[in-house]
Amino acid sequence: MNNIQRILWLLVLAGSLLSLQAQESKAVQGTFALTNARIETVSQGVVNGTLVIRNGKIEALGANVKAPADAKVIDCTGKTIYPGxxxxxxxxxxxxxxxxxxxxxxxxxxxxxxxxxxxxxxxxxxxxxxxxxxxxxxxxxxxxxxxxxxxxxxxxxxxxxxxxxxxxxxxxxxxxxxxxxxxxxxxxxxxxxxxxxxxxxxxxxxxxxxxxxxxxxxxxxxxxxxxxxxxxxxxxxxxxxxxxxxxxxxxxxxxxxxxxxxxxxxxxxxxxxxxxxxxxxxxxxxxxxxxxxxxxxxxxxxxxxxxxxxxxxxxxxxxxxxxxxxxxxxxxxxxxxxxxxxxxxxxxxxxxxxxxxxxxxxxxxxxxxxxxxxxxGSLEVGKDATLIVASGDPFEPKTQISEVFIRGWKMPLDNRQTRLNDEFLQRDPGVKK
Amino acid sequence: MKNSIIFLFLGLAALLLPAQAPKGSVIVRNGTVLTITQGIKEKTDVLIVDGKIKQIGTGLKAPAGTPEIDATGMYVMPGIIDAHSHLGLDAINEGTQPVTAEVSTGDAINPFDIAIYHALAGGVTISHAMHGSANAIGGECETIKHRYGETNPSLLKMEGAPRTIKFALGENPIRVHGIGTQIQPRTRMGVEMVIRNALSEAKNYDAALQKYQAEKKTNPAALPPTYNRQHETLAGVLRGEVLIHCHSYRADEILMLMNVCKDFGIKKICFQHVNEGFKVAPELAQFGASASVFSDWWAYKFEVYYSTAYNASILTRNGVVTSINSDDDELTRHLYHEAAKTQRYGGLTDDEALRLITLNPAIQLGIENRTGSIETGKDGDLVIFKNHPLSVYAIPQMTLIDGIVRFDVNKNPDDMRLLINPDEKLLPLIYRRDQDDHCLDDIQLNENK
CATH class of the missing domain: 3.20.20.140 (Metal-dependent hydrolases)
Known part of the structure; x- marks a missing residue:
């Protein structure tokens, strides 16, 4: 690989990274496997295992469910999935x-x-x-x-x-x-x-x-x-x-x-x-x-x-x-x-x-x-994949929500209030001009 | 009004009695003590004697006859302080002119307000009973202890607390005066000048007063300036004896008032609400100004549309002394929960979050030497919680003020009214509530919509 090729390759990489970032503020649809999760189904108690989202629906969930080959895997170790x-x-x-x-x-x-x-x-x-x-x-x-x-x-x-x-x-x-x-x-x-x-x-x-x-x-x-x-x-x-x-x-x-x-x-x-x-x-x-x-x-x-x-x-x-x-x-x-x-x-x-x-x-x-x-309203096969992933009890203020899916769309977690935090937590410039 | 007559008599009777708030002795045993300033102390006793914290430790001996409270498995924290409230007041706004420094909410205390008891049931022992925000310079405010059960209004005042005054910027004074009655201020430019004019007049008054006092020594015929209570109060502000608590929202107006304070040599100021405080956090920190904010209220008017629930955490991380307040009879009952929200929005530690409702508001009210933490020598104001106060499952069990149990979840009857109006058959019901600052209560807005 000559230098020009290398530079071009880096540019492509940088470009794709940028576009990935840009996608973060937009909802994404696809096939997802939420693995190693504690799944609070609401209708059938708690299940530990994997939940698969495809075509906006819950395709599978349970202890023995494997992540499909085409699914984007989201490791939920230590986290709990709840219905939205x-x-x-x-x-x-x-x-x-x-x-x-x-x-x-x-x-x-x-x-x-x-x-x-x-x-x-x-x-x-x-x-x-x-x-x-x-x-x-x-x-x-x-x-x-x-x-x-x-x-x-x-x-x-x-x-x-x-x-x-x-x-x-x-x-x-x-x-x-x-x-x-x-x-x-x-x-x-x-x-x-x-x-x-x-x-x-x-x-x-x-x-x-x-x-x-x-x-x-x-x-x-x-x-x-x-x-x-x-x-x-x-x-x-x-x-x-x-x-x-x-x-x-x-x-x-x-x-x-x-x-x-x-x-x-x-x-x-x-x-x-x-x-x-x-x-x-x-x-x-x-x-x-x-x-x-x-x-x-x-x-x-x-x-x-x-x-x-x-x-x-x-x-x-x-x-x-x-x-x-x-x-x-x-x-x-x-x-x-x-x-x-x-x-x-x-x-x-x-x-x-x-x-x-x-x-x-x-x-x-x-x-x-x-x-x-x-x-x-509950996590069951065939229902809409409208669900959240939380670090713990979602009623506790301390708990963080790490994923929100609505009808299978993986929602961005930023909003105007978080963007203001991103900009102003360490404002630049600070007090100097 | 029959009520007013009853109040008048009670008020007159009160004048004849010596105003001394009752104080108690008690030992709270074996709790998890969240001291705020000295960490968490497990299985620890707190001994209160004659209203003051005497000792903190394990296996303490109490004087004979001291009542005991078993706090095993419970959390004990300092009484919660609300730096922005209007409870316990019969009047909030003297909204008749843009400057009313001559009035004081301390003259309108209503000890029968059930909201005082509701706040106690939420662990709040002290609130800053503020004048409203109709005027660029409002009236003096009163720091009150929630000694519910006392019927003498003056017994609710926290003796020795510094004087404070309400200032207000932005939409409220503009709506009431400029838009409402076509007098200055109609703009944020006008708000600045109304404040500068009032402070300048007070400065001149103070100079004349000092000149008179000097002259009086040699000239018995010297004449004092005409007494003016408005100027007297604002001269107190200039001398640093009266602390400014300023209703404000937008970044530009916060900067404006800091500039005014610099020009007049005023060092202590607490910005209230201050939804855009996060935008000028470095400037606030540099000035040494503090901020008292909502956890998450926003968008009730345009000047709070660009708010963020991360406000308190951004301010804290930038070194601004920050508190979480309520400005609302309902919200004040769960300030511990409001403080906990800073853990979701900004990841504050337990210690940082608890400071927002204890030591930091105490600093803002100038009462940190007596309250805001569990330390020997401080006032015996405590709350005992089942479950950690920052948990959504926290339930206040007991609230103590000056060593006296004022709320006990297991003992109080449902009906805790002190004053019952026999004529009132159909009681007003509150089942609709809007999240809005209450700083314009009492005001009939005269706006063309």
Whole structure:
């Protein structure tokens, strides 16, 4: 090899190294073998061995599985693989900068806007998304809010360049159940006005629901070939699957008396319901269990709802409901710090839920509630390869997450916050010009 | 308001009593003692006598009748200190003009605030009850001990703690004054000048005062300058008697205030929130300024959009005395967890992480000689944890202030209110919370959106 050849060879090598580095900030798809791992399947206990990812799915996992010849091997000695975490209620993608209203898309104007679709407004390039997924949160429900029927929430995967690519197979109509309580001290309505307002809202909800039933009748008759087409009425059209009991309704309800009223309402209207929020669920846990309505509760890191309640009730709520027999998933109800979901789970675990149940509450349980457990929520052959590799218990702040896979894509672990760290940890120049 | 009348009477009654915070004696046996300054001491006793740490060691003998707490298998650490809080206050912002150095949060302490108890249940023994950030120069703040159960507001004040004052830069004073009422400051240029003007006036006032005091010796007819409490307080800032705690976010405004301080000979300053502190960490370290930050709050407004959860670790690694604060009644309850996040974001050691909520905030409040570590002679402020405080599974078991147990996970009833309003049937519920600094609480913004 002459010198020129050597230099050219070095240049090629340098070029390929550079391109490899460039790839690090982009997701990579391929066949991967995660070897020597402790695999926390969630559905079938812990397995020690290898997990193979191919075509976006888990191709194999177990003690006797060998890494395929074409697979990129990632040695996971001393590490544990977990299913990606699912946050059962967020505003990710709808919410960028808190004080700048034009960057916030979760609440539309109007009393009833059930035809709004959260998925439409999800910004796939939100700075929040890469910051969230490095802590192991791979899938979130993103929710509209603001009025009694603010629209439909959507389950999204935290990888994709269009909302359609991110969509993870579940939409649910959000219903904010009229509440009899003040949301905070800033609310200075008299008790009488408060009651009147609540009754008014409930009546309006019932009127709308009745109207939607009528609309559904006309609509199904028309579809069956009889009668006239219903007039264009997108609000009503959006409610049809819900009033027919076919689509899931996510009912935001927190105060114990409201929870009881909502249980009654669900039974009367034969709605396929999931309760969200449920911060006073512990007070009526038996009734929730009896009604067999699943619950997505959180934030766990919260204050007690009433000044006279024990200081740790928000931490303990999820565990108390679970103990009573309620199906419980967790949420952060956050936009910017959804990355704290594993810490919310950790607090729930510490205050009575237990580590195993808390892990289920951010993996398989929400997947079941959203009807997507055939694809995610646990590590099983044939499910999506949406998983993380952690140096230890992922609820512990000290633990480091070394790999995040979403549907088989190996995700980059850098984001704006880590890049700022890279640049400024040892700033150059320092104090001198 | 009936409440106000009750408070008024309680306040008047309080004036007649000698203000002396109760102190206790206790021995905490056989715990893993995280001293902060002298490493970890396994199976060690801590003896507190009359509110002060008397002895640390194994098999200690306590004076007869000293109550014992068995901390076997538990972790014992110094009381957690929150350098930025608004709990226990009836008022936060005197947001009526850009400079209000004449007011003090110490005049608005509410000993009945349940948030004080909630903080205790999270191991927090001291908080810095701050004025808000509506004004470029806000009011004086009060360092309070969480002596929940005492109903005399003055008994919550930490006797002997240095005076502190709130300054504020950036969006908040601009929104309240420039945008809200069309007076300076409308820009970060204006914020600088409002502060420079106020400090210059105080300097002149102080000079006139000193001139008068000198003249008085020879001339009994000498006249003092007209009393001005605003100038008095700011003269205290210039003399180094009142510590500046400045609400700030962006790198440029942090540099600006350090330049102002240099020009006025002010040496001690703690930047609060300071989400972009990491960008000017070498400058902060060189100046000797300290930083009190959130663990991970960001993007609640534009000036915190370019934040990083690595802020505390970058500042620490660059030699800046850094603390983690809450600015929030909920967040303050798990500052131990917030400190632990620096281990995920930046890999701080246990010792470095624990300092962020103990010794470092103590230094920032000027109370490091009395608190922030478990050392002989310091105040008997301790927290006992089940599981290591930096673990997500940590649960505070007991919180002691001046040797008195103020929180006990096994003994307290659920309802810990001190004041119950019989007229209030429907209680307000808090089930929605936004992560935002609370420095604009009390303020009705007058913005055209």
């Amino acid at each position: 975490f699912i946050d059962g209620g967020t505003q990710v993608g709808l919410y960028e900068v808190g004080s700048i209203e034009v960057t916030i898309d979760d609440a539309e104007v109007g009393d009833f806007t059930p035809h709004m679709q959260a998925l439409t407004a999800v910004n796939p390039n939100s700075v929040v998304i890469p910051v969230t997924r490095v802590n192991g949160v791979t899938t979130v429900l993103t929710m509209p809010s603001g009025n009694v029927l603010p629209g439909s929430a959507a389950l999204i995967s935290l990888h994709g360049y269009t909302p359609e690519q991110m969509y993870a197979g579940f939409k649910g109509l959000v219903l904010e159940f009229p509440t009899t309580a003040r949301p905070g001290r800033f609310d200075t309505r008299s008790e009488e006005d408060l009651k009147k307002d609540t009754e008014k809202r409930l009546k309006k909800l019932n009127d709308i629901w009745d109207e939607a039933r009528q609309y559904a009748k006309i609509d199904s008759a028309f579809r069956a070939g009889g009668g006239e087409a219903p007039a264009y009425y997108p609000e009503m059209a959006a409610l049809v699957p819900a009033v027919l009991g076919q689509a899931t309704v996510l009912i935001e309800v927190n105060v114990s008396s409201d929870i009881e009223a909502a249980i009654k309402w669900v039974e009367e209207h034969k709605v396929k319901a999931v309760f969200t929020g449920v911060s006073e669920g512990w007070r009526v846990a038996d009734k929730l269990a009896k009604a067999r309505i699943p619950v997505i509760t959180g934030p766990v890191l919260g204050l007690p709802t009433r000044e006279y309640d024990r200081y740790d009730k928000a931490y303990a709520n999820a565990g108390l409901m679970l103990k009573a027999g309620v199906k419980v998933a967790l949420r952060t109800n956050e936009a910017r710090n959804v990355r704290n979901l594993p810490f919310h789970a950790g607090f729930a675990a510490a205050y009575g839920m237990g580590q195993e149940a808390a892990l289920r509450a951010i993996t398989l349980t929400p997947a079941e509630i959203f009807g997507v457990a055939d694809r995610m």
